Amino acid sequence: MKTAVVAFWLTIxxxxxxxxxxxTTAPKKTSSKAVKKTVATGKTAKSAKKKGxxxxxxxxxxxxxxxxxxxxxxxxxxxxxxxxGEPSGVWDADSMDAMRRYQTDQKLTPTGRVTASAxxxxxxxxxxxxxxxxxxxxxxxxxx
Numbered sequence: 001m002k003t004a005v006v007a008f009w010l011t012i013x014x015x016x017x018x019x020x021x022x023x024t025t026a027p028k029k030t031s032s033k034a035v036k037k038t039v040a041t042g043k044t045a046k047s048a049k050k051k052g053x054x055x056x057x058x059x060x061x062x063x064x065x066x067x068x069x070x071x072x073x074x075x076x077x078x079x080x081x082x083x084x085g086e087p088s089g090v091w092d093a094d095s096m097d098a099m100r101r102y103q104t105d106q107k108l109t110p111t112g113r114v115t116a117s118a119x120x121x122x123x124x125x126x127x128x129x130x131x132x133x134x135x136x137x138x139x140x141x142x143x144x
Contacts, residue, residue: 065114070095073114076122077102 065073067089074087074095083098096112103110106121119125 065091072124073119073122074098076124080122 070091071087071089074083074089077083077095077098078085078087080102082102083095085094091114099114099118100110100112102122103112103115103118106118108115108117108121116125
């Protein structure tokens with residue numbers, strides 16, 4: 001219990017608030033080297049050794065577009081003549097081929113994947129109204 005209190009105190013003073021976990025085994029002794037590292041970095045030796053954070057806190061990368069978004073992209077490719085048929089919302093081999101041909105014509109890397117540059121070229125990227133207005137500095141006060 002004494003080790004848990006010390007570890008709790010160290011984490012609070014290192015700028016990281018973490019409550020001690022209840023354990024069913026006897027707590028391990030912490031070396032002075034590990035304590036110094038905890039104080040210096042704000043991470044415990046155990047947390048530093050973890051290979052990855054829990055799925056709830058780990059960022060897993062960009063999410064795949066929704067079927068509605070795929071339909072929107074496919075409709076843009078149909079409109080420009082790169083894809084035949086009706087948009088399905090499923091990114092299949094025909095969709096990848098159409099995107100690859102579009103990317104080649106636009107001098108983009110022809111991956112067949114939905115990329116930011118391809119979306120912008122198709123008119124499906126961020127729109128000026130969606131982006132925040134640039135900050136305009138106030139004019140300096142003129143003194144007579």
